[in-house]
Amino acid sequence: MQVSDVLDGDWDALEPLRNPVLVVALRGWFDVAGVATGALEWAIQDRPVTVVASIDPDPFFDFTQERPETFIDEDGERQIRWPENEFLVTRFPDGSRDLVLVSGVEPHLHWTTFADCIVECARKLKCDVVVTVGATADGVPHTRSPLVFGSTTNTSLARRLGLSRPQYQGPTGVVGVIHERLEREGITAVSLRVGVPHYLGNAQHPKSSAALLRKLEHVLGVPTSHGEMYEEIQRWEELHDAAIDGDDQTTSYLAMLEDEYDRRVEENIPTGDALAAEFEKFLREQQDGNDDTAL
Numbered sequence: 001m002q003v004s005d006v007l008d009g010d011w012d013a014l015e016p017l018r019n020p021v022l023v024v025a026l027r028g029w030f031d032v033a034g035v036a037t038g039a040l041e042w043a044i045q046d047r048p049v050t051v052v053a054s055i056d057p058d059p060f061f062d063f064t065q066e067r068p069e070t071f072i073d074e075d076g077e078r079q080i081r082w083p084e085n086e087f088l089v090t091r092f093p094d095g096s097r098d099l100v101l102v103s104g105v106e107p108h109l110h111w112t113t114f115a116d117c118i119v120e121c122a123r124k125l126k127c128d129v130v131v132t133v134g135a136t137a138d139g140v141p142h143t144r145s146p147l148v149f150g151s152t153t154n155t156s157l158a159r160r161l162g163l164s165r166p167q168y169q170g171p172t173g174v175v176g177v178i179h180e181r182l183e184r185e186g187i188t189a190v191s192l193r194v195g196v197p198h199y200l201g202n203a204q205h206p207k208s209s210a211a212l213l214r215k216l217e218h219v220l221g222v223p224t225s226h227g228e229m230y231e232e233i234q235r236w237e238e239l240h241d242a243a244i245d246g247d248d249q250t251t252s253y254l255a256m257l258e259d260e261y262d263r264r265v266e267e268n269i270p271t272g273d274a275l276a277a278e279f280e281k282f283l284r285e286q287q288d289g290n291d292d293t294a295l
Helices: 032-044 111-124 155-161 174-184 206-220 226-244 248-264 272-294
Strands: 007-009 021-027 050-055 069-072 078-081 086-090 099-105 129-138 148-152 188-197
Touching: 007 111, 021 032, 021 111, 021 174, 021 206, 032 099, 032 129, 032 188, 032 206, 032 226, 050 111, 099 111, 111 174, 129 174, 129 206, 148 155, 148 206, 174 188, 188 206, 206 226, 226 248
Parallel strands: 021 099, 021 129, 129 188
Antiparallel strands: 007 050, 050 086, 069 078, 086 099, 148 188
């Protein structure tokens, strides 16, 4: 199976993008409670988007595990909605870059071919950097702002943005395969991961989604509307505060998590403006290097 067999893209009809970055979130192993996919969907809910490509779901999914949905359309006809992995473009006329987004579903099968579809889209749309966003259970208290951890194998970018080199070893999801394929093809890959309070189960976590969007906004320099989640976050905090109130054991555990969190927070965190400026400088150098190679 070749990428061309499963990736359907309308590349030629798309006007050139400005300094595009590809951002990927996939519901599954690396997306506890849908925090990352929910964050991207929130960021573009009121923005114009263009679908530029899609990946055929048929070879990649076990439909007894990820079932399609049936629905009645506006004409009263029955339709089937299959798991979608679409590439969406959203433009920022007042900003310095456009974004290509994938907010989709982790496949069950043929991971290397799926990852190669991501690589091919990055190439076709001239994205010098791909950012994957995810969420994992963590010992973060719901009373604090969730921490966002970033990593990249690109030494220059890691130094500028204060990111670490990947340290994890063990079972992985398709995101790990995507990073391996990107690195092999010489495309810079960045992973951003937000912590989700592990003691709250599979509840919604708008506070973690907002933290992830805030980090994306700081690094990429594009608006993500995370500030508009304030009221939802307030209701979420009040709900969980009330649930814990009167439970001495949970209250004691929460206090321990708060102490540990405060120890983990670094004092010298770079500002959002500094992060965005360094990222812009890195991209300019990448593009200059590509131009030199072309000459």
